[in-house]
Amino acid sequence: MDRAPGLSVRLKLTLSYAGFLMVAGGLLLAAVWLFLLRYVPERAMLNNPDDQLNGVFPVRSALLDVFAPRAAAVFAFLLVFGLVGGWLLAGRMLAPLTRITDATHLATAGSLSHRIRLSGRQDEFRELADVFDGMLERLEAHVAEQQRFAANASHELRTPLATSKALLDVARSDPAHDHGKLVDRLYAINARAIDLTEALLVLSRADQRTFTREPVDLSLLVEEATETLLPLAEKRGVTIDTSGDPAPAFGSQALLLQMTTNLVHNSIVHNLPEQGSVWVRTDARPESVVLTVENSGEKLSPQLVSTLTEPFQRGTERIRDDHAGVGLGLAIVQRIVQVHDGSLTITPRPEGGLRIAVQLPAPPLQMAK
The missing domain is CATH 3.30.565.10 (Histidine kinase-like ATPase, C-terminal domain)
Structure with a gap:
């Protein structure tokens, strides 16, 4: 099936990790800001004879001027950290899937002897790899059985055909040969070939499971x-x-x-x-x-x-x-x-x-x- 190109799963996971980290960081900064707004007054009265800052001072606006640049820096750090860390983490998490994909390509190319054999404790990827290995093992055995069966069937079918050809060659080279016995032999050989063909058809029908129960x-x-x-x-x-x-x-x-x-x-x-x-x-x-x-x-x-x-x-x-x-x-x-x-x-x-x-x-x- 032809599909339009899209983003890789690793990139999607990276963006997801980074986005989640940005949302979590934004919520944390918002919580800090709300806490500051609750306990910091909007204005404060300053009365310091040795200082020029006398009178009413806007505390919140000054705090915002200090908080906003640092919050932006934190957001930038979280974005870079989320992208880099998410990319590395996604690659590590998807490494077993990459091995499974490589094994699938090898099986598609005809190599059924390859096995994934993922190490480590049981999880979803290892369960998938074990199931895939089992499928490859059964498929390899089935293909080998079919090849052996085809070779045996070809041999069995070739035998009566070769015998019939030999009898016909004898009859053609010796017109005085007893044709009655020849016909009897050919009839028996042909009957055997028909029996073998019918048996092969029964096997094929059973393999297809196309029958009503x-x-x-x-x-x-x-x-x-x-x-x-x-x-x-x-x-x-x-x-x-x-x-x-x-x-x-x-x-x-x-x-x-x-x-x-x-x-x-x-x-x-x-x-x-x-x-x-x-x-x-x-x-x-x-x-x-x-x-x-x-x-x-x-x-x-x-x-x-x-x-x-x-x-x-x-x-x-x-x-x-x-x-x-x-x-x-x-x-x-x-x-x-x-x-x-x-x-x-x-x-x-x-x-x-x-x-x-x-x-x-x-x-x-x-x-x-």
């Missing part, structure tokens, strides 16, 4: 997700056990359904080769609801579990089958939980597999009724 029963979403994924579970020999009470949450039904589907799908795919199990439970609490999804599977270390919500992480290995997903399942879940002001907890089960708990705020009382 409404009461949503998580138990109904669990039923819908398990019914949709039941053929996949039967194909893999996985049993799904659902239980729990109605769990009214507050948010986007589409996003929360995507979250629930991702959790159940992830639990089915990353399970035992045969006779695996998935347990889904919903619980309603006074101010929140909890969705818990557990599955059997391989034993996982806490270090590996802590990385599962990062984009394109797929557990112990990068599985490449028709239902392995694109490595964004739990990343999408975490983002959906964050934009709904909830919490996501992932812990390894001692006997193998994972336990994932999602806690979301309950609807406001007036909407829950």
Whole structure:
């Protein structure tokens, strides 16, 4: 925004300090003058044989002649003292703000690693500096995460495109090649690229928070997700056990359904080769609801579990089958939980597999009724 030039804050504070000092000095001199007027007579009778000043003498006028020049000198001193002292005092007081402004310019230029780190005891400027440092830290982490995500997404998208190009090159150089298998491979690769693109769009939509919040029963979403994924579970020999009470949450039904589907799908795919199990439970609490999804599977270390919500992480290995997903399942879940002001907890089960708990705020009382 273009603004007209104006006085600096330091100059404004200097003028304010000097003006206040002048007013205070003027009031003090006025009080002295009123005191003199009250106790000094207007005229006095002088009778001194040895002096020529005999008769009536105007005391007040003589006093005014003496007081006025000295009062003017005091005013001049107060003005100079107020301007110089106010300028120095304002500069000292605004020094932290100058450091904050310099840090803001550096951040605007792209340097997010700079920190203000104001020393001293807590006050308004130091509180502002600490908040600004925290904002820079979160912004730097967010930018780094976005850059890492963009690099991973580019890599993931480049892989199916490069594979498709290689298959097409083979088909063009060898017309006798089996085109049926080629079409099947291209179809699978294209389907995977579409899944990845749709997952990226879901993440983008969640990041924008452009959705309408409404009461949503998580138990109904669990039923819908398990019914949709039941053929996949039967194909893999996985049993799904659902239980729990109605769990009214507050948010986007589409996003929360995507979250629930991702959790159940992830639990089915990353399970035992045969006779695996998935347990889904919903619980309603006074101010929140909890969705818990557990599955059997391989034993996982806490270090590996802590990385599962990062984009394109797929557990112990990068599985490449028709239902392995694109490595964004739990990343999408975490983002959906964050934009709904909830919490996501992932812990390894001692006997193998994972336990994932999602806690979301309950609807406001007036909407829950």
